[in-house]
Amino acid sequence: MPRRKPTATNALAARKKLKKAIKRGDVPAPEPKKQPGKGKHALPVSDAIQSARKLQSAFVKLPDAFLEQTKYLAATLPLTRPIAAQSHQFPPMERECIGDTTLSCPRRPKWRFEMSKTEVERNEEGVFRKWISQTDQAIEEWQKLAEIQEPLGEDEIPPEPTTMPRSTTYYERNIEVWRQLWRVTEISQIILVLLDSRAPLLHYPPSLREYLSDRRVILVLTKVDIAGAERADAWTRYLETKFPGVRIVQVESYMEKEMTSVHQGRKQREPKLPESFRHLLVQAIREEHAALLQPPEKVQANPARLASWKPPVKREIDWQRVVSAQDDKAGTFVGGPAVPHDDASEAEPKFLTIGLIGQPNVGKSSLLNALFGTSKVRASKTPGKTKHFQTLFWTPDVRLVDCPGLVCPNYVPMELQVLSGVLPISRISALPSCVYHAAELLPLEQIYRLSHPAEVDVPEEDKRTWRNGERPAASRPKELKWTAMDVLIAYADKKKWVTAKANRPDIHRAGNAIMRSLAEGRVAWAFWPPESDGSASDTPAEMGIWIPREEEGESDEESEEKEAESEEDEAEDALEPAQSPPVSDESDSESDALHVGSGRFGALQDSDDVDSSEPESDASS
Structure with a gap:
C-alpha cells in the first residue's frame, strides 16, 4: 500500500459521491485492479530473493486488546517526574526458570x-x-505472574490500572535463522559474544550462556563511545565478578575523521579500531588459543588418551600479523556456502576460526569493518542487515565468521528490547507503550526541548496583586503533568508532522523518530550495573539513564537528515517481499500469529489517522 497523498476537497467529495452511488446500485462497481507480481503470470523470483525470504526474522504479533489498552494508558498515566532514583540501574533480571520450564x-x-x-x-x-x-x-506463565490481583467482590468495580501491562518478550521463531547459529558454532573454535555496553545483561541472557557453556567464550563490550568509559568500566568489573574466568574486552568500532574543507563543522566517522582496543582483543584471543592447546584434565589423567590427543586448533599462529593485519589477504571475503572445510584426517586444522555472535544491532559487522579499517561487510543502524553467516580471512591463519543477529529468549519486556535496538522500529506496533517505557527512564521532554501541548491553552499570566492567602485558586498556575501521548504530540508539533487528511499531529511518525534516535545512539544513554549507585557520574539522578552530550544539540536539518537515512535503511529492507518462514509442518493457527517484516515499501507508509496506532508493517502481516 503506497503512502496516502493529500486530496483536493472537490476530488474527495466526488469520490464519496461515487461510492454512495455504487452502494445504491446506480453505478456499476469498477473491476478490481490486479496486483502485479501475483498469480500464475507472476515474474520468477531469483534465488537471492528466495534465500532472503527464508531468513526473514519471525516474531509473535501483539494482540489488538494490548495495543488498545497501552494506547489509552499512554494518554492517561502521568510520567514519573522527577525520574525514580533507581532508574539508572539495569532492572533486576527475572528468575531464569518459571515453573518447570527454563528458557x-x-x-x-x-x-x-x-x-x-x-x-x-x-x-x-x-x-x-x-x-x-x-x-x-x-513466557505465558511469566506474563501471568504480573497479572495476579486480589479477588474482587461481586459488586466491586475493578480499579483503574496504574501501570502499563506487562508485554510479551520477542525471540526468533524462524528455524532458518537458528540454523545459521548452529553452523557458526560448529565451525568456530573461539566465540566472541558481542554485548552492547549500554545494557550488556540484555545481550547475554541465560539461554545463550547455557547454549555456549561448552565453548571458549570472550565477551566483547561494544559501543563504548556511547556508554562512556565510566559505565563501560563498571560493567566490566560487574561481568568479571558475575562470570569468573570469562575474558571481557571493550571495543570502539568508529573513530572521527580529520576535518576537511568540504565537511567543516560536521563530524565524520570511519570504521577503525583504536590500537589500544585492538591489542587487548588480540591478547584475549591469544590466551584462549593457548588454553585450547592444553589437553583437558580428563585427558591428562589418562596416559593412553594423552599420547594420541591432538589440539582442536591450529598450533602456530602469526600473532604479530594478526595485530597489524595490513596484508592484501586481510578481509578476504569467502561467504557462507563457500566456507572451506577442515579435513578431520589432517594433523591439525588449517585455520583458527573465530565466530562473532550476538543479538541484532549489537555491532558485529561494525567490529569486522573496524578490524580491517574499511567497509568489508554491510553494516547498518537497522537491525537484521546480515542475513547469511559470512566468513572473512583476518590473516592466512585466522578467519572470522559473522553470524546473523538473532533474538534469544529472555524474560525481558518488549519495550526494553526496542529501546536497545534489538528489534526494527518499523515492525513495532506498540509505540505508545515503548515511548512510555523510555520516558520513565529518560526525560524525553527535556532531551528534545518540547513544549507541553496544553501550554497553548494556558491563559496569560495574572499580574494582579493579592493579599496573602486571598488569591483565588482558579487564578493560580497549574503544574502540567506529562504523559507519553503528550510527548508524542509535542514532538510531532515541533517537527510540524501532521496526518495527510485529518491534519492532526502524526504521533506514529513521532514515535518512530523518538525510538529510532534512542536505539541508534543519537541520544546517548546507558544503564549502570545492578546495585551500582552511579556515584562516579556527574549526571544527576533525575536524568535517569540519559548521558547529556554537547553534540546532542544538533540542528533540525541534521536531525531530519539522520532520520531520513534511517528510513532509507528500513525502506531497503522493505523492498524484499515479506513471507512467513518456510517451516512447512507448522500449523496454520501458529503461522497466523507471526509477522515477518514489513511488506513492499512498508517502511515508507504513513498513517493519516491519529487513532491508528498500528504501523503498516503489522497491517500487512
Missing part, C-alpha cells in the same frame, strides 16, 4: 553422515516445534 536456545539434533538431507531437516523441525511450544508456555 533455552534450541540445539541442533544429532545426525549421521548416512542420513539424507530430508531426514536431517525433518528431525530439526520436529525438535524446533517442541522448543517453540515450551518457550511460549514459559
Whole structure:
C-alpha cells in the first residue's frame, strides 16, 4: 500500500459521491485492479530473493486488546517526574526458570553422515516445534505472574490500572535463522559474544550462556563511545565478578575523521579500531588459543588418551600479523556456502576460526569493518542487515565468521528490547507503550526541548496583586503533568508532522523518530550495573539513564537528515517481499500469529489517522 497523498476537497467529495452511488446500485462497481507480481503470470523470483525470504526474522504479533489498552494508558498515566532514583540501574533480571520450564536456545539434533538431507531437516523441525511450544508456555506463565490481583467482590468495580501491562518478550521463531547459529558454532573454535555496553545483561541472557557453556567464550563490550568509559568500566568489573574466568574486552568500532574543507563543522566517522582496543582483543584471543592447546584434565589423567590427543586448533599462529593485519589477504571475503572445510584426517586444522555472535544491532559487522579499517561487510543502524553467516580471512591463519543477529529468549519486556535496538522500529506496533517505557527512564521532554501541548491553552499570566492567602485558586498556575501521548504530540508539533487528511499531529511518525534516535545512539544513554549507585557520574539522578552530550544539540536539518537515512535503511529492507518462514509442518493457527517484516515499501507508509496506532508493517502481516 503506497503512502496516502493529500486530496483536493472537490476530488474527495466526488469520490464519496461515487461510492454512495455504487452502494445504491446506480453505478456499476469498477473491476478490481490486479496486483502485479501475483498469480500464475507472476515474474520468477531469483534465488537471492528466495534465500532472503527464508531468513526473514519471525516474531509473535501483539494482540489488538494490548495495543488498545497501552494506547489509552499512554494518554492517561502521568510520567514519573522527577525520574525514580533507581532508574539508572539495569532492572533486576527475572528468575531464569518459571515453573518447570527454563528458557533455552534450541540445539541442533544429532545426525549421521548416512542420513539424507530430508531426514536431517525433518528431525530439526520436529525438535524446533517442541522448543517453540515450551518457550511460549514459559513466557505465558511469566506474563501471568504480573497479572495476579486480589479477588474482587461481586459488586466491586475493578480499579483503574496504574501501570502499563506487562508485554510479551520477542525471540526468533524462524528455524532458518537458528540454523545459521548452529553452523557458526560448529565451525568456530573461539566465540566472541558481542554485548552492547549500554545494557550488556540484555545481550547475554541465560539461554545463550547455557547454549555456549561448552565453548571458549570472550565477551566483547561494544559501543563504548556511547556508554562512556565510566559505565563501560563498571560493567566490566560487574561481568568479571558475575562470570569468573570469562575474558571481557571493550571495543570502539568508529573513530572521527580529520576535518576537511568540504565537511567543516560536521563530524565524520570511519570504521577503525583504536590500537589500544585492538591489542587487548588480540591478547584475549591469544590466551584462549593457548588454553585450547592444553589437553583437558580428563585427558591428562589418562596416559593412553594423552599420547594420541591432538589440539582442536591450529598450533602456530602469526600473532604479530594478526595485530597489524595490513596484508592484501586481510578481509578476504569467502561467504557462507563457500566456507572451506577442515579435513578431520589432517594433523591439525588449517585455520583458527573465530565466530562473532550476538543479538541484532549489537555491532558485529561494525567490529569486522573496524578490524580491517574499511567497509568489508554491510553494516547498518537497522537491525537484521546480515542475513547469511559470512566468513572473512583476518590473516592466512585466522578467519572470522559473522553470524546473523538473532533474538534469544529472555524474560525481558518488549519495550526494553526496542529501546536497545534489538528489534526494527518499523515492525513495532506498540509505540505508545515503548515511548512510555523510555520516558520513565529518560526525560524525553527535556532531551528534545518540547513544549507541553496544553501550554497553548494556558491563559496569560495574572499580574494582579493579592493579599496573602486571598488569591483565588482558579487564578493560580497549574503544574502540567506529562504523559507519553503528550510527548508524542509535542514532538510531532515541533517537527510540524501532521496526518495527510485529518491534519492532526502524526504521533506514529513521532514515535518512530523518538525510538529510532534512542536505539541508534543519537541520544546517548546507558544503564549502570545492578546495585551500582552511579556515584562516579556527574549526571544527576533525575536524568535517569540519559548521558547529556554537547553534540546532542544538533540542528533540525541534521536531525531530519539522520532520520531520513534511517528510513532509507528500513525502506531497503522493505523492498524484499515479506513471507512467513518456510517451516512447512507448522500449523496454520501458529503461522497466523507471526509477522515477518514489513511488506513492499512498508517502511515508507504513513498513517493519516491519529487513532491508528498500528504501523503498516503489522497491517500487512
